[in-house]
Amino acid sequence: MPRLALSEDFFTDLIALQRPVQKEVGDAVRHFRSLDVHTLHASKGLHLEKLEQARDSRVRTIRITRGMRAVLLAPDDGSDLYTLLRVAPHDAAINWACKRVFSANSATGGLEVRNVDVLEQMETYLATEARKAAQDADAPQAPRLFAAHSDTVLRDLGIDDQVLGLARLCTDIGNLRLMKPPILPADQYEVLEFLAEGFGPEDVWEQLIAPRGQTVRSADERTPVTLTEAVLNTPHRLVEVSGPQELERILTEDLVRWRVFLHPTQRRHALHAGFNGPAQVTGGPGTGKTVVALHRVRHLLRQGGPDDRVLLTTFTRAMASSLRDSLALLLGDADVHLLARVDVTTVDSLASGIVREKRRSVPKPLTTGGEKAAWERALRGEQGDWTPQFMVQEFRNVVLAQDIRTKEAYLASRRPGRGTQLGHVQRDRLWDVMQRFVNDVLARDQATYTMICDRAAQSLTAAGPRYRHVVVDEAQDLHPAQWRVLRAAVAPQADDMFLVGDPHQRIYDTRVSLRSLGIHITGRSARLRVNYRSTEEILHWSASLLDGQPVVRLGEDGQDDAAADTLRGYRSELHGRMPDAVGHTSQEKELTALAKQVRAWIEGGVKPSEIAVCARFNTLADTVISRLRREGLPVVAVKDDPGPAAEGVRVATMYAMKGLEFRCVAVVGLTSAVLPYAQQVTPVSVDPVQNRQDLLAEHCLLFVACTRARDALAVSWNGERSPLLDPVAG
């Protein structure tokens, strides 16, 4: 029986086929696996055929139906591992197969494929372009993109002779991008793109080569790998099917790519054998952080003992419910029993549960309005210009954040992140105001969620940890009190905490130094850079909304050595239309245009549930809902928790878009009055540091909303445009 591997492209082809054809592919693959190598060659049904015109002599095809062929790579190294590469209509399959050449990358050891026909044409084209550029500049030779790197440096990073020749002809990054995979081999393209974007060879080695297990720096000293080794070295694009059960699972249940293929950086962290403490994965929107968290949970469950419980948390209840569904999908029937060892919940729900266990009831959570009213009561009679907003921030971001329990501790505290100086006398009085607030709300059996977390953290610390592993999604928005709950929920030990998040998506007012909370990540972090969700056009457009914004690395707020986080190298392999940004003279006109856009998306074949419209506030979201309904379009409000099966365009506030994704997204009502929203931004005169933080959160909110879009994004406003759109709308 031959061994069989499936490629990501084969998988993509399979997903796109009609159900009956998928079934036929499944039958052919099962038949293939049931034969021994000898009968395989003799089988008339499968008709394993070597292609005379193929540029690579190891390429074969098999028959699926009269009109469909699958393309395979046959072993030439004595092994019996066949790799299914594509499945397509006869002519397309043969055409694809004839032009491809396969090789092993000398640095990553992975299997790579190139389109030799196009590369040969590119050589002529780039040489002509380089000559023209030299003539235009009146110079003997145009400056070359990789002039700073010697051949040896490039070879050591896995660049082979053909690619080296092409790289040497590139005069700018545009030349390189013309040869994006699948034209150039993906591993080599990635190395060249990193270098072209200004990463040094050492960075490239650390980020792209070393993680693939390569330890020998010099290309000359490396032993070449065989074809079969190369296939097995490429688990992010090729999966070996270990047995009939796994084959069935992939062909029937597993038609979801992220379950099978992980990017090497995703894989390295998700399947890591064991971290010697907390580990972290960051990355821009859509880079698969949630996917990594889910795979990590499965890995920990599979490795762990029967008493090892895992906590998987995220920010909102809707996201927790979606995580639960995704985890069940990932575990599948084979691992469904592992679900009994996981709790998937928000930190606030966990904290409420802990408080309830202790005192049988939980204080009623205060609404924003209720909290403001309570501060007004506490401030009554106070001389001075402290506002409820100032008090909310001082209590949340200093007292609860630093776990301050006494007046003495408050008098001595550093108050990082606060831009107002407070003398001894002022602090003394403020502490009394805060005590009045606490006594007042507790007397009414009320509390903010942060206060509930604070209490839960204390209880847990006293009672002892209850989980073996804690995995945190959307880590960027957690408050220190929520982190204290998580820290207390698991004992400090190997693989205790696994965090994923993106500081560019921080939309709540939280500042956290993980180190000060006893969560030390150093040396165990990775950054994801490939976006699997959105097109390159949406990505770059959205990323430019954050140009120049001071984003600090995850969990390093207030640390003296905190560094800036960056979206450098953040990219997508998908392409589509540029986002639309359009202003209107009235709300009526904007809504008319919105209805037309939504209708056009639906008529273009997009399911209503794959479309989202979002606005800053519920008032406009409600107006959108009634307007679209009047136009006869199916609509549902995300706040009504419609569930994945409900038909209808999703309408939500920008906050509620966190963590979600849609094929098409419209962000409406982006006027200067709502973004930035004055009431959400502390005036500079009150606190300049808080003002910068609040403004940054407004930028991030817009970034989060826009990066939910996979294929199409349309933003609009009526009247004066939000200044936050200045970088993208001229």
Ligand SMILES: Nc1ncnc2c1ncn2[C@@H]1O[C@H](COP(=O)(O)OP(=O)(O)OP(=O)(O)O)[C@@H](O)[C@H]1O
């Ligand atoms: N290895 C992969 N192969 C294919 N698709 C992937 C892979 N990883 C992630 N995806 C897809 O990319 C999309 C984004 O993934 P995910 O939600 O995990 O990203 P994220 O980084 O958590 O996003 P955000 O921070 O914006 O919420 C999803 O549709 C997911 O299925």
